[in-house]
Amino acid sequence: MGFMPVINTHSALRTPDMPEGVSLQPRRFVFDDLDAVPQYWFAGNPLLTHFENAFSIMIPPGERFFVRSVRNYADRLPEQEARELLEAFATQEELHSAAHEEMNASFARFGVAVEREAARAEALFERVTRILPPWAQLGVTAFSEHLTAVGAHFMFSDPDFEEWLDPQMLDLWRWHAAEELEHKAVAFDLFERFAGGYVRRVVSALLTAGLLLGPNIGIFRRLVRDDPHEPTRAERRQARKVHLKLAGPQLRMIGQYFRPGFHPWQLDDTAHLREWYESGADEPTHPIG
Numbered sequence: 001m002g003f004m005p006v007i008n009t010h011s012a013l014r015t016p017d018m019p020e021g022v023s024l025q026p027r028r029f030v031f032d033d034l035d036a037v038p039q040y041w042f043a044g045n046p047l048l049t050h051f052e053n054a055f056s057i058m059i060p061p062g063e064r065f066f067v068r069s070v071r072n073y074a075d076r077l078p079e080q081e082a083r084e085l086l087e088a089f090a091t092q093e094e095l096h097s098a099a100h101e102e103m104n105a106s107f108a109r110f111g112v113a114v115e116r117e118a119a120r121a122e123a124l125f126e127r128v129t130r131i132l133p134p135w136a137q138l139g140v141t142a143f144s145e146h147l148t149a150v151g152a153h154f155m156f157s158d159p160d161f162e163e164w165l166d167p168q169m170l171d172l173w174r175w176h177a178a179e180e181l182e183h184k185a186v187a188f189d190l191f192e193r194f195a196g197g198y199v200r201r202v203v204s205a206l207l208t209a210g211l212l213l214g215p216n217i218g219i220f221r222r223l224v225r226d227d228p229h230e231p232t233r234a235e236r237r238q239a240r241k242v243h244l245k246l247a248g249p250q251l252r253m254i255g256q257y258f259r260p261g262f263h264p265w266q267l268d269d270t271a272h273l274r275e276w277y278e279s280g281a282d283e284p285t286h287p288i289g
Contacts, residue, residue: 005030005171009095013088015081017189019270024182026091029099029175032168034106041166046231047224047239048164054219057104057117058212060097065125066144067093069137070187073194089186092179099172113226117219124215132207135195139204140211142187143257147208149184149264150253152177154246156272164242178276185264198260205257 007030012023042048067090077083101118108114129137155161155177162170191201224231231239256262 005032005168006175010088010091013084015085017185019265019268021274022182022270024085024088024092024179024186026088026095027175027179028095029172031099031102031172034103034168035109037106037166037168039110041169043164043238043242045235045238045242046227046229047235048242050223050227051220051239053104053107053112054117054216054223056100057114057219058121058216059100060104060118061122061125062144062212063093063097065129065137066141066187068129069134069141070190072134073138073190076194085186086190089183092183096176096179099176103172111226111228112223117222120219121215124212128211135191135200136204136207138187138191138195139200140208142191142201143205143208144212145180145184145187146257146264147254148180149267149269150250152180152184153253153267153269153272154250156269156276158246160245174276178273181269181273184269188264202258 007028008025009028010026012025014023018024038044040046040049042052070086070089074083074086077086104114104118128140132140155173161173165173191204196204253267256267
């Protein structure tokens with residue numbers, strides 16, 4: 001079957017609330033050869049690559065924040081099943097952080113100031129932890145998980161990603177996307193149960209946009225500034241075309257979060273997950289703990 005980049009680390013976990021055919025299972029991602037990944041791994045385009053690299057730099061501290069925010073409420077869960085689901089979510093996020101830290105470190109060979117930007121991102125999430133109460137932290141996590149689930153949906157539904165992304169990067173982002181879809185309701189359900197109703201959900205979503213969007217754009221701009229390659233007119237045009245293609249459908253899907261009766265599984269991604277399972281992308285199984 002060739003190189004398999006994903007190693008299952010725990011048994012699959014299902015709860016009665018999860019859609020049929022979907023399970024939550026932590027898996028470790030293993031790169032084949034990061035040195036073989038080109039500098040501009042997204043469609044050969046520096047702007048598109050820097051945009052995704054900036055997001056990748058935000059991921060490890062962001063996901064550590066997400067784990068802290070859900071664990072704030074772990075002791076309120078009386079059900080063993082719910083506690084196990086929360087810990088499986090945390091393990092997935094920790095494994096995502098590890099893979100993206102490895103990926104991010106590899107950018108340094110192209111002159112990217114990874115340590116500088118990672119330190120800025122870490123300081124941002126530490127500041128958010130200090131200034132927001134636990135309910136708002138969990139609300140930020142719930143909305144952030146919705147944002148990543150929307151991106152994950154398009155990672156599977158738009159075939160252009162297979163042409164745009166370097167093969168190792170496609171494997172990485174689809175692994176990450178699959179697990180984001182698996183656990184997309186965990187923080188939301190916890191928030192709805194213990195942290196607040198519709199008003200707090202909307203407030204925390206707006207806080208997320210206000211607190212995180214600017215710093216992410218700032219990282220992107222600094223990566224572009226530091227790159228001695230000046231994007232050509234054709235590269236700028238290509239980047240605009242890709243972003244415009246994705247922006248409209250993604251914004252409409254993101255907007256569904258603000259409906260009073262919204263739940264993450266109303267956006268049904270079970271077919272994408274089943275297809276990923278059936279492709280053998282998460283085999284073989286080698287438990288490590």
